[in-house]
Amino acid sequence: MRDDSASAGAPVGYLDPTVHPRQAGQRVIDVFVHMARDKDADAWHRRWRAGDLVGVNDPTPYGYGRAEAMGCRVRFSTSRRENPLETLLRLGLRALTGFDPVHAFRQRRALRAADVVWTHTESQFLAVAAVLPRRGGPKVIAQSVWLFDRWEGLHPLHRWLYTRLIRRLDVLTFLSPVNMAVAQAAFPEKACRFVPFGIPSERMLEVGPRRRARLTVVAPGNDRHRDWAILVEAASALPDARVTILSMTAPKRLARGRAGVRIKVAESNEELNGHLAGASVVCVPLKPNRHASGITVIQEAVLAGVPVVATRTGGLDAYFGPDEIRFVEAGDAGALREALAEIARDPSGAAARARRAQERMRRDHLGAQSYVARHVALSRELLGRA
Known part of the structure; x- marks a missing residue:
């Protein structure tokens, strides 16, 4: 570090x-x-x-x-x-x-x-x-x-x-x-x-290669505007993906019958950091909102050097641009699926976005x-x- x-x-x-x-x-x-x-x-x-x-x-x-x-x-x-x-x-x-x-x-x-x-x-x-x-x-x-x-x-x-x-x-x-x-x-x-x-934000992890045998999606968050259902829908069309939702509010029923989806709670920073270290991408799926829902998780992921896919809503693009965060539109499971698949196809491009996101945090004093x-x-x- x-x-x-x-x-x-x-x-x-x-x-x-x-x-x-x-x-x-x-x-x-x-x-x-x-x-x-x-x-x-x-x-x-x-x-x-x-x-x-x-x-x-x-x-x-x-x-x-x-x-x-x-x-x-x-x-x-x-x-x-x-x-x-x-x-x-x-x-x-x-x-x-x-x-x-x-x-x-x-x-x-x-x-x-x-x-x-x-x-x-x-x-x-x-x-x-x-x-x-x-x-x-x-x-x-x-x-x-x-x-x-x-x-x-x-x-x-x-x-x-x-x-x-x-x-x-x-x-x-x-x-x-x-x-x-x-x-x-x-x-x-x-x-x-x-x-x-x-x-x-004083400490950032280096953005390193994140080539995984499987696309590993980590999705933390408890905000009322998380759209967990659309993430699970998108992931269902990615049979090789492994999705871990870290949330106290995500309905457990969403993971039933889906071997590639887990819903749990990170009980400690050590556990959260372990998930981030093994992630191909952090996903922040959102319902339309006005209050920058998800910005804390996005910043944590950027500091950890992990590429981010997020819904463009709530003013998040006032913090990061499309060259730094892979944005998708709200309610579009197909676009979310394609954005996640793109991470698996082009991990170097995803890493470049993650580096630019870190530079944005430094440049704009976020x-x-x-x-x-x-x-x-x-x-x-x-x-x-x-």
């Missing part, structure tokens, strides 16, 4: 903290990161140290703790112990509203003491907006993931409530430009930003460092301290 942390040729508007460190005289920003109740930073770190977080992860939730080295003081939300009645009340309110106001209310002092609040999904930013004072509170960077996938289909009462809460926020951020476009149409008066998601640096830059912009 080699260290590939050096980058060059950053796009316009990118803030790379290794190139643009905090300037002398700039004040330290007090950042409060409001996470879901099951994402406490201490518990996350313990799981990370124990190796229980499967995949490429940072010691802090989604790398937000990296902001400490970028001129910020970072505090994370914490969860308090509950008795059964408190749990019932909290979950009842969450079911009624679609977010967790009780968890946010318990953080109210830390929220109000911050200069800026970062949230990871709409569940957190809606709760923060409900708890904070309408005026005089901290700035809020409100990251949305799934909300605008289903905006048009929301119950009218939920849409009315969410609209009122969103109007209290300072800036909406998105992991996909497709998602952002829907929000801009719904809230033309709000500042919206595309902030590319990234995982720790990774946790850039993801967090953009939050810091946006925070300074909001606070007038840039």
Whole structure:
């Protein structure tokens, strides 16, 4: 394994903290990161140290703790112990509203003491907006993931409530430009930003030859928009292929009667890395979506030096181009079958795409460092301290 942390040729508007460190005289920003109740930073770190977080992860939730080295003081939300009645009340309110106001209310002092609040999904930013004072509170960077996938289909009462809460926020951020476009149409008066998601990308495996006796397809993921059925349909026409779906959500019935298909869960990083090391290709089959579903798995595969076949949907092509990822259209089992067969026919071409994908990650600073640096830059912009 080699260290590939050096980058060059950053796009316009990118803030790379290794190139643009905090300037002398700039004040330290007090950042409060409001996470879901099951994402406490201490518990996350313990799981990370124990190796229980499967995949490429940072010691802090989604790398937000990296902001400490970028001129910020970072505090994370914490969860308090509950008795059964408190749990019932909290979950009842969450079911009624679609977010967790009780968890946010318990953080109210830390929220109000911050200069800026970062949230990871709409569940957190809606709760923060409900708890904070309408005026005089901290700035809020409100990251949305799934909300605008289903905006048009929301119950009218939920849409009315969410609209009122969103109007209290300072800036909406998105992991996909497709998602952002829907929000801009719904809230033309709000500042919206595309902030590319990234995982720790400092280390990359060399892209090596992947000539296998059989086409070996590995397909990790638990997202609701994975199209496992179409992958199995495509693989059924490739009798020499071996497909391993690593998922807690894929229906086990899809593998019944199909000797070349396995559905299981990767219990550890060692197991996941073993599957990636033996893979001819990582496949990310998707249903149409707006939120860049699959981008984490794609980046993990690229870092591991494995060629990727993915459905072109959700704004994934804002991260990688067709010369780097083999894209197919949603719902087209024939195109997916041909893309997988192409990997077997031309492993050298697939390896060349994998190398270009790694170069794209370096060139465009796709990774946790850039993801967090953009939050810091946006925070300074909001606070007038840039």
